[in-house]
Amino acid sequence: MNTEKPQLGFIGAGLMGLPMALNLLRAGYPLTVWNRDGAKCAPLVAAGARQVATPLEVVAAAEVTFSMLADPAAALAVCFSPHGVIQGVGPGKAYVEMSTIDPETACKIGISVQARGALFLEAPVSGSTPQAQAGELVIMTAGDEALYHQIGDLLALLGKKHLYLGEVGAASSMKLAVNMLMGGMMAAFCEALTLVQTAGLDGQAFLEILAAGALAAPIFQAKGDKIRRADTATPQFPLKHMQKDLRLAVQLGDVHHVPLAVTAAANELYKRACQCGLEEADMAALFETLQARSLPGWGKPLGAFGKKR
Amino acid sequence: MNTEKPQLGFIGAGLMGLPMALNLLRAGYPLTVWNRDGAKCAPLVAAGARQVATPLEVVAAAEVTFSMLADPAAALAVCFSPHGVIQGVGPGKAYVEMSTIDPETACKIGISVQARGALFLEAPVSGSTPQAQAGELVIMTAGDEALYHQIGDLLALLGKKHLYLGEVGAASSMKLAVNMLMGGMMAAFCEALTLVQTAGLDGQAFLEILAAGALAAPIFQAKGDKIRRADTATPQFPLKHMQKDLRLAVQLGDVHHVPLAVTAAANELYKRACQCGLEEADMAALFETLQARSLPGWGKPLGAFGKKR
Amino acid sequence: MNTEKPQLGFIGAGLMGLPMALNLLRAGYPLTVWNRDGAKCAPLVAAGARQVATPLEVVAAAEVTFSMLADPAAALAVCFSPHGVIQGVGPGKAYVEMSTIDPETACKIGISVQARGALFLEAPVSGSTPQAQAGELVIMTAGDEALYHQIGDLLALLGKKHLYLGEVGAASSMKLAVNMLMGGMMAAFCEALTLVQTAGLDGQAFLEILAAGALAAPIFQAKGDKIRRADTATPQFPLKHMQKDLRLAVQLGDVHHVPLAVTAAANELYKRACQCGLEEADMAALFETLQARSLPGWGKPLGAFGKKR
Amino acid sequence: MNTEKPQLGFIGAGLMGLPMALNLLRAGYPLTVWNRDGAKCAPLVAAGARQVATPLEVVAAAEVTFSMLADPAAALAVCFSPHGVIQGVGPGKAYVEMSTIDPETACKIGISVQARGALFLEAPVSGSTPQAQAGELVIMTAGDEALYHQIGDLLALLGKKHLYLGEVGAASSMKLAVNMLMGGMMAAFCEALTLVQTAGLDGQAFLEILAAGALAAPIFQAKGDKIRRADTATPQFPLKHMQKDLRLAVQLGDVHHVPLAVTAAANELYKRACQCGLEEADMAALFETLQARSLPGWGKPLGAFGKKR
Incomplete structure (x- = not known):
């Protein structure tokens, strides 16, 4: 990675994506962002990010794009929609899918990205919002190993630990x-x-x-x-x-x-x-x-530890 | 506990009992010890303990006696044999059973000790030899609550944590x-x-x-x-x-x-x-x-992690 | 078995014992009976049985005594009480324990009966009241094999199948x-x-x-x-x-x-x-x-088969 | 069903299909048959069946066609191949799928048959070759209820019991x-x-x-x-x-x-x-x-019942 910081992209500004993107911004990286509900990007724009109208525009502007979305359906939509990621990737670009998705979805996206000549990493995480905020996620990765090494500094901003596990599907x-x-x-x-x-x-x-x-x-x-x-x-x-x-x-x-x-x-x-x-x-x-059905309050939280009813 | 250190007793000098008794000796407590295989007491004697010939002599000499034995059978034998613990306990004495025993055995011993007018605590531990050596066991206790508070300093020498859980049987x-x-x-x-x-x-x-x-x-x-x-x-x-x-x-x-x-x-x-x-x-x-039966080496340790056989 | 029918005894006149004893009576065997609640013997007396006041009197009068009681506690009480079975058995007599009991209880009773010089068979059954009435129980036996063969005709009156399985405990x-x-x-x-x-x-x-x-x-x-x-x-x-x-x-x-x-x-x-x-x-x-908790009527019988609620 | 016996078809002459088709022939029904390995049809031809070269020819000749094949893949191939069942069905014809298939496959075939204007029944069976030979299968059916009633006589030749269970998928x-x-x-x-x-x-x-x-x-x-x-x-x-x-x-x-x-x-x-x-x-x-691994012969049949090894 050259001394001048590369252009980055971030797709998804939800409970996880927002604090992760902020960690990249705070480290001084120029960042282009998109979220389906554009209003959620406001804290990122306030922190210096450039907001665009489609996922395609994110990957067009960025050398490395991260995405952090809710589920496989969202991940697929962002990639394969008309103004999606696949339309914009190509040689010299990299796509890092951090959403929690199944191995099949990971392979589907990875193959399409690589077929365009770009690099791909699946990178699901362990940890929730507090760990995302603190940059203390555990990041499991699989896919292009060269990319894994290339973006080590970026992964270190997002998580306290990252590992490379092999071919796409291994991380899921x-x-x-x-x-x-x-x-x-x-x-x-x-x-x-x-x-x-x-x-x-x-x-x-x-x-x-x-x-x-x-x-x-x-x-x-x-x-x-x-x-x-x-x-x-x-x-x-x-x-x-x-x-x-x-x-x-x-x-x-x-x-x-x-x-x-x-x-x-x-x-x-x-x-x-x-x-x-x-x-x-x-x-x-x-x-x-696991509690007895006939307890008063069964099916509702028991409220407190204590001696047997 | 008066400023002069009280006489203590320790029954059992095995993998757990030996390092536990040493921790009491090192803290300066006078200690009387017994073990079925007397030779195992040598390191304790070398460290200043007085070795005697029966469990009865231990409790006769000590204000508070600890025992740490292999199983319920050993715990019962030490208590109820002709020159056993029960023959020697009485008012002003206390017996702390730290062996891992079942609630029934704990109650059997506890009732007999208390019937003689002595105090009783069951005190099984979490942790193995390294924790015993380092004085970092977790000690679960039940029985006479006054005794629990009285010997807090001693429990703190043996473990990093001790709790009082209620009537005899609760700790087991x-x-x-x-x-x-x-x-x-x-x-x-x-x-x-x-x-x-x-x-x-x-x-x-x-x-x-x-x-x-x-x-x-x-x-x-x-x-x-x-x-x-x-x-x-x-x-x-x-x-x-x-x-x-x-x-x-x-x-x-x-x-x-x-x-x-x-x-x-x-x-x-x-x-x-x-x-x-x-x-x-x-x-x-x-x-x-859980491994496949037909693997070469099935039933023997697999030897190393690694990719699929 | 000689041509004259031997004196039999039956202890227990509950849901199972009553119809079993009736089957013996109907086959023409002279029968002495006892039940803790004596009133329950009425149908047996009406059918020709002689009712006595203690289990001891049953075995005293009978060559072969059967018992069919509710549980191990009842079986033990009938045997070991002051006027119990054990007081009356001896050489030339046989005791057939048909109650459903655990192997330990079976051994306890069997050893005591045999120590008195009598023969013993444990003989638990499969089947409930309808099978008892129809003489169609399945009878599993263990203990004295000679006794098993000797009373084959009697077992055939009580059940449609009987097997000998080995030492006492095997049938339980x-x-x-x-x-x-x-x-x-x-x-x-x-x-x-x-x-x-x-x-x-x-x-x-x-x-x-x-x-x-x-x-x-x-x-x-x-x-x-x-x-x-x-x-x-x-x-x-x-x-x-x-x-x-x-x-x-x-x-x-x-x-x-x-x-x-x-x-x-x-x-x-x-x-x-x-x-x-x-x-x-x-x-x-x-x-x-296994039904869903939140169903109306959960915990109560569902009432009827049918399509999904 | 008119007094003249209708033309029937049978697809599949394996371990199950062969004896089932024979039962239809023996009852006097004119039968057209096909099997992937044509040689297996010989016993049917000997019993009076007409053998044809494709599934399409079977349904073309028959009013009601049964099929009994090895698995879902075979069932799909017979239906959707160029000279398959779907090409030949239409108004006035009926297709009865008796192969053991999953609900999805049953629906796929059923929809295609019905789209052509023909009637469809899925009809998996309980029982194996002996029951097929004896006409004592249990036949679970789902699909067109009118067809179920119409072919009741035929189902009674194949099985000792047949039931109608509802929409396609219910029988599977x-x-x-x-x-x-x-x-x-x-x-x-x-x-x-x-x-x-x-x-x-x-x-x-x-x-x-x-x-x-x-x-x-x-x-x-x-x-x-x-x-x-x-x-x-x-x-x-x-x-x-x-x-x-x-x-x-x-x-x-x-x-x-x-x-x-x-x-x-x-x-x-x-x-x-x-x-x-x-x-x-x-x-x-x-x-x-479930046997102990270290038994001699573990993993091979134990050979005989008997006392503990």
Whole structure:
């Protein structure tokens, strides 16, 4: 990368994209931006970004363009619409897809970008808004390895860690494996917490013991606190997405003939929670599904840790 | 506690008891010790401890006696044998049972100690030899609350955290809930790692990603490393003990009518591993049970992470 | 067996014992009977039986005594109470324990009977009241093989099939294996029926298809009909007993290191049903636990098969 | 149906199609037949059928055409190839698809047939070759109800039972529910049989007890016998197809938010068997996967029931 900072592009100014783009701007990079709802670009323009009318104009202006969108459908629309990314990429340009998408979608976009002579990296992340703001995401990448090395400084502005994992599809698959473990851990955690409380033990003490030992994962404190505060109705990671990832993991296990008994059991618990109407709640609402049905308040957050009812 | 340091006793000089007793000696406490195999007391005697011939002599000499033994059978033998603990306890004395025992055994010992007019605390720990050496155990206690407060300085020498959880039995039950979560987490982890490798992804990268995010639990790095180094044959926590704890947790769930689908699925996986002859291996050997049977080397540690075989 | 019919004894005149004892009377055997609630013996006395005041008097009068009681506690009380069976047995006498009891209880009774010089057979049955009335039980036996052959004619009056399975304990274990399969089958059946109805298919057609093919087990028609008639509240086989048998089977699998993933999953479903307050309902009430919570009428029998709600 | 017997067509002369077509011929119906490997039609021609060169010629000659093919791919090829079924159907003609296909394929074919003005019925069956020969299949139908009633006599020649289930797709879905139950039952059966043998009980006695009671399903005797004769290598229903049906059922449960914990656990067991290389064996080979790995002969049929190894 030459001493003069290259022109960058950013597509998507949502909960994740906005703070990520701001981190690039703050580091002094010239940035062209687009968002479907243009109003959301205001904080970026205020910080020095140039707003344009189509994704095509972003890639036309930029050497490296990042996109961070809600789902595979949005990622595909931005690429393949008439004034989309594919129309603008070509030799000397690079496209970095950071949206959480499935391996098939990643391949579809990657092949089209590369067919135009441009470089492509799929780069899904672990972490949510606070990590995006702090530039502390974990970035899993796959695709053109030269591009991975070329933009190392930029990835370091967005995340505390980035890895190159191989051909397009590898990063999406890795993210699936991580989320699958998350789903299994959370299910085991909710079962243990339910047993703790039903046996008349103190849920808060359970969390403190976890925090001090070999099982100390940040998610237990975050989700345990959410359960304690009866705050599972406001999702950080919606339960239905957790169930979807478990379903996809079980299916990937089917493809590879890997038996996943614990993951499959967790998947059915989350399905049960969906059946109970908790699809849009936070994944921690799984806890509620494990409680006795006949409790007063069953189906609503329990409100507080404590001794057995 | 008066300014002059009280006489202490320690029963058990094994992998855990030895470093724990040394920590008390180093803090300047006069210590009387006993171990079934007396030779193992040598390092304690070298450090200033007085060795005696029976558990009875320990409690006779000490104001507060700790015991750290292998299992419930050893704990019961030390208490109820002719020259055992129960013969020596009485008003003004205290007995702190730190062995990992079930709630029933804890109650049996506790009731007998208290019937003699002495104070009792069950105090199982989280952590293994390195944490015992460093005085960084997590100590869960239940029983006489006054005793808990009285010996706070001593518990602080042995562990980085100690909690009081209620009546005798509560500490054993809490430890069971913690270990149940450990078993479920490790099963989900082994499934995810198997999927990662079978899908041709890099196991080491998977560990790095976990370490950087919300799922970062120390156990994943420790056990992942053990699997990578093909070192599951040397146990830190034997697989059969993990399965026993899962069985006890499922049974506790039976008592309280708490459905534990994920924990039960994990229990059957560990049973499968026992069926395959991995009882004495480390709990991380569960990973091997999930591999394809027809692999060259199936049933033996895989030796290294890497691309799909 | 000599041409003159031997004196028989029968202990227990409940839902099962009464029709069984009647079948012996109708075949012309002289019968001495006892029941804790003596009034229940009236139909037997009317049919020619002699009623006595204690179990001891039954065995004193009879060459072969059968007992059919509610549970292990009742079986033990009848044997070991001051005027119990053990006081009356001796050389030349035989005791046939037909109650459903665990292997440990069977061994306890068997050893005591044999120590007195009498013969012993444990003989639990498959089938419920209708089969008892029709003399169509399936009788699993274990213990003294000579006794098994000696009383073949009597067993043929009580059941359509009887087998000798080996040492005391074998019959109880076999019955556990049979009931474990029943629990797994019923859980799979309830899942399939729930899927059928939720997918908008006809539950009654599903039952008809099962009845015509390789899966045609009588239990599906009986329990399917119970579900259709919304009649699961009146138990034939209480759900809590089904869950208890699954728990014992999983524990037997623990002893033998046999992984039982499907049985363990079924056990957790029945535990869930117990948690929902369906312990005393028929085992078919498991179906209700699988329905969506937010359905109008959730937790109550659905009332009828039919298209999706 | 007029008194003169209508012209019929039959596509497919394999293990199932051949005996089914013969049953129609024996009842005196004029029959036009086609099979990809024409030589297989010889027995039909010998019995009076007219063999033609393309599926198109079959439907051109027949009022009602049945097809019974190996899988969805074959069913689609026969319909949509240049000289296929779709080219020949039209008003006054009917097409009855009896191959086991998924709901999507059924809809694809049904829509194309109906778009040409012809009538359509999907009609998958339960039962295998012996039932086909004896005309004792169970036929699940969906599609044009008038056609269902019109060909009732013909369906009665092929099966002992036929049902109409609703719109196209309903019959495939019902068959999936039936097979899902089969998979769960067989998994529970293999677990119980493994426990029986490992506990030192007699597997053959277990089968006899099942045959005499409420769990008596023909499949237990057939598959139990196959296991006893160490004959699981020759498939009646290949294990990989059983696993595929369980996978599809779990996915259908995902669509409808129906938790299927027992079915999912069974699915993972069959996946384990596939991982062990038993994909092409009979579904009863699941039994082998549950045995201890270190047994002499593990992975090969155990050869015989009997006492514990």
